[in-house]
Amino acid sequence: MKQFYPLTFEPIFKERIWGGTKLKDYLNKPISSEITGESWELSTVPESISVVNSGEFKGKNLNELIDLYPKEILGKEVFNQFGKQFPLLFKYLDAKADLSIQLHPNDELAKARHNSFGKTEMWYVMQADENARLIVGFKENSNREDYLNHVENKMLLSILNEVPVKKGDVFLLETGTIHAIGAGIVIAEIQQTSDITYRIYDWDRVDANGKGRELHTELALDAINYKTTSAKKEYTSIENKSISVVDCPYFKTNIISLNDEVLIDKTSDSFMVLMCTEGSFELVFGDQKYMYLTGDTVLIPAVLTSFMLKGTATVLEITV
Template identity: 50%
Template sequence: MKETLYPIKFTPILKDKIWGGNKLKNILNKNSNLPNVGESWEISDVEGDTSIVANGTLQGQSLKYLLESYQSDLIGEKNYKIFGDKFPLLIKFIDAKEDLSIQLHPNDELAKKRHNSFGKTEMWYVMQADDDANLIVGFNQEMDAKTYLHHLENKTLTSILNFDKVKAGDTYFIEVGRVHAIGAGVMLAEIQQTSDITYRVYDWDRVDDQGNARELHNDLAIDAFDFDMPNNFRVAYTKEQNVSNEMVSCPYFTTSYLEVTQTLLKENTHDSFMIYMCVEGEAEIITDQASEVIKKGETVLMPSAIKTFTIKSDNAKLLEVYV
């Protein structure tokens, strides 16, 4: 007999990165001996990096096992028809001690053809930023392939990029085909399609401990650019307490900002799982079967079969995600 579903936490998959730092360990309490923790994969169905349940009666089981065993009870009927036994989102916390590479992601069509993968539409919610920390998103002028390639070849690419100074709470929607990079000093939550396909176009001429430069993907990247995209990447959203304030809604996910200062009864009317990422404070999520405390830097998956639940807190800021 299958176990009854409940609010599920997974063991974070921590990634050592050339640009990573210590904020995920020091601020979000991620337990790791890695020297430069750049990413914490909170919920992942990426090949070779499948999340493992950390709590409750399903502890030790993989996300893949949950999908195969519970199907639409886990992710919703319409999602199961579309995605089958693949989880559609990859959920991360990221700490950039140094600038990430200048990069972009392919759309679904290109990613399918070249890598048998989904594309990688994503969004960022800035949790903490050092003074003068930047995100790079898009260009600072009208752009075409010829002008872009001229600057790339002449090592003047940074002169045409758009640098945005950021602070906690700033939110960005990064569509496929848009050039971008997380700047040094930024810690953020990232919600994206399940894909690990990134085209690096410039990596600040840095090398690793062995003196090797990281691989660039300029031949692949040039076809993946969308040079006609409007500069609509900054997300404006309301912050009304104790209601879900929609931030981003796209074909791949909907994310809302939810600041909880009392006890809320929540109804899942979306025919989808719901994910809560705690970006500040802590909250208790209570169902008929179980309750789970979620603290800053933690993530919980609410299976689709759980239609009503309570969130209780006097100080929590959550990102609420569904497909």
């Protein structure tokens, strides 16, 4: 019988106009660019498919593994719901400058327009400079006409909600929510497998040729949630306990403040992903031991149902 084990993957780096070097400085990622904005940790987005970097499956990509062992990797319930599709995308982001103001369509719109999942996502703030902030939704309930009027008069920022952030903050961005990550923030992002973004404002930035990035003003109109939203998730961490912070239809995220050891017992219904956002930990499975550091992301195949975490770390624990 095939021996499954915790899987790690080669990070896929993305240069962005707003990127920097914190993925190297804080997360020890081997980036070679001064404008690396994203490290895609677990992805089956076409052209960006994660490849296993160690163990028996080294060199195989995630789609190949799922094709060979769908229920063992994904889990029985995930397979029943999604077939051989990996439903989530995991990233670390470094915003040296403000990201564009944007939003994502829901499943229905994304399917009709792009044959894609929608993009519900969550952010865990790993590091934030002083006075760092996010943009999340509207200050007050708006509507299509009022929104367009503010866009056309270059007054959009005046109706959007700015939120100061600090390390440890969690936000759930449901589809349709206008949002932007502000400068000076490193974020762990968990989202549906989708790369569909409607950009509505880009701070009037232009490239070396004086050309701005494409805006999606018309596409966005039917996708926006014009009502105010409370995206921030409040929670109280407890040492060596798995605390729920997000429970939405697409994924469930718990936070473990590890300061000794925690036994993880799970079902084989879903895979689990662990993101080490601070510190380091050892994962003990049977007589096998695996060591993980800040910035590591681990895919636990669904068939691994019991293991121990030991160390001092902050760990995000994600299932479907």
